[in-house]
Amino acid sequence: MVINIDLDDKSYEITIGNLSKLNFNTKVAIITNPKVSGLWMQKLLSSLQAKEVYIITINDGEQYKNMQMVEHILDNLFNHRFDRNSLLIAFGGGVIGDITGFCAAIFQRGIEFIQIPTTLLSQVDASVGGKTGVNNRFGKNLIGAFHQPKAVYIDTQFLSTLPKREFSAGVAEIIKMAVMFDKEFFNFLQKSSLYEENNLQLAIKKAVELKAWVVAQDEKEKGLRAVLNYGHTFGHVIEKQTAYSTYLHGEAVGIGMMMANYLAIELGLLAKEQNKEIKKLLQTYQIPISYDIKNVENFYDQFFFDKKSSQNSIKFILPQGIGQHKIVQGVDKERVLTSMKNFLKGS
């Protein structure tokens, strides 16, 4: 299956299926981590032909997605005399994709890179949108660039070694897309197990197509693309409060979706019955749906430290029924607090 990402001179293809022969008439550097390398490097190398192939392994984990690591990678490239015609391959999950894309964006003002995502989350999420970047002490992804890959290859075989929790975190993103944009897709997810290869490939394809449709209309994140942040406004606070160590990103977003749903109910956008359907689907994949907020006022205040809260006027991305979305601004603080209390009660 091939999906065309239409971005004028930055268009590229996403291929879903078994990784086939990759031939490049250039120097190639594969950026990966020790885990992915140990499990799958042999498979990748057996498909890959290039002038020269270098492997740059970086530590696994969000805490290494920083400028020091970027400089480490760039130094490696310069040491091996990479030039403007060279190619980078991101081989791993979201961290690898983000940092490799950013290195490609700023190495000699931009070279090409290819994504071979090995987690479900990065397959459905990070492979479309051109967002690259790293964290710093002020927050996540605060330094970065928009830089589109030359191609993306999604091979679900890589998911066979993925921990179950990480698989579920990826499913959360798939459900997010369905709730925001496509009732039919939501219905498909209700009746089709994603543990079956065929369903999984179809779901990845659909989620990627939906995201591609959004991104094509709003490459630089000025409008519609904000809808992809359903669950993120709440999720980011949860991640921060738990020091990014309790929940995977997709899990925090899962909880955040539930919290957003309670606000949607409070504002009359979502029926309680619909919320239950979403909840049930999340639970099918053991995606966490509850969180002990402790202090709702305090939680609320933390919205305003989030980079998305420009000029202190927070925007909530909410479902309007299932399959449609609404961006709501200027919500009364009290109603947000009420919705959080209802979320805690689970009512």
Place this chain on the structure above:
Amino acid sequence: MVINIDLDDKSYEITIGNLSKLNFNTKVAIITNPKVSGLWMQKLLSSLQAKEVYIITINDGEQYKNMQMVEHILDNLFNHRFDRNSLLIAFGGGVIGDITGFCAAIFQRGIEFIQIPTTLLSQVDASVGGKTGVNNRFGKNLIGAFHQPKAVYIDTQFLSTLPKREFSAGVAEIIKMAVMFDKEFFNFLQKSSLYEENNLQLAIKKAVELKAWVVAQDEKEKGLRAVLNYGHTFGHVIEKQTAYSTYLHGEAVGIGMMMANYLAIELGLLAKEQNKEIKKLLQTYQIPISYDIKNVENFYDQFFFDKKSSQNSIKFILPQGIGQHKIVQGVDKERVLTSMKNFLKGS
């Protein structure tokens, strides 16, 4: 005078004339150095209106154009809670423009920036093209991005405090444009003193228009834009050999143009008489035209450490008469060495 830089959704205007009122409904950070700040900050601030204005002063000099300084600037922006709607103003010469543009390119994946160049070189050269970046231990401008400014303001009043050598280095770039692209412009330069305000503004306008025409056709430097590197292939080696301390960039390019001319003569592209005309024009502004190569073999070898020499097949940008250019590849090493010897003899 206003020049439109036509780059689709990245189009912007360059205004040549007295800096007039600048009004912004955002937070603004002015990135500058102590020298420019001391001489001209009052003038800039008296024209500027914004929500909040921060001034970030960085050390003056090419050696501070590095990633550490980028992080210093970004940290300042995050500390002052700059967001995606904030604006940077580059207020200084090429170093300030390059580093400010790069910070704007990677701060939260790109924010807007404005250039107010205060040297002649940056007014004619750095204000068009969208090249931003910093140096590292492997070379100049090796880390960077293409990021177009939102607007450029060129006020020749700032040049009144510019050292004479720096003024001349800027004139070298103007002459470069004329030799490569426009015989009529070259004739204008032969008969018009750039020490006269009016002529200077016209020359800046013409040089900027020529560069804009080139860049509009080749934004990402895949073809025609290479012609702007006339004098640079030789000039870079000179800069390296003299540890970037003997010559200003524009001066090294001036010498490089002369060296390129001797190769053009050797290849039958340029008449000796035409070379003399170019030489005379450079001399009018005390731009250096000679350089003690010492070892021509050694000089030649250093081409291949230059980032532009992809796959070891060096491209020479040469004048074809005055006002036209030719990119020549695969030149016999011996002919290059011969031309260098003729350059040394000045014959």
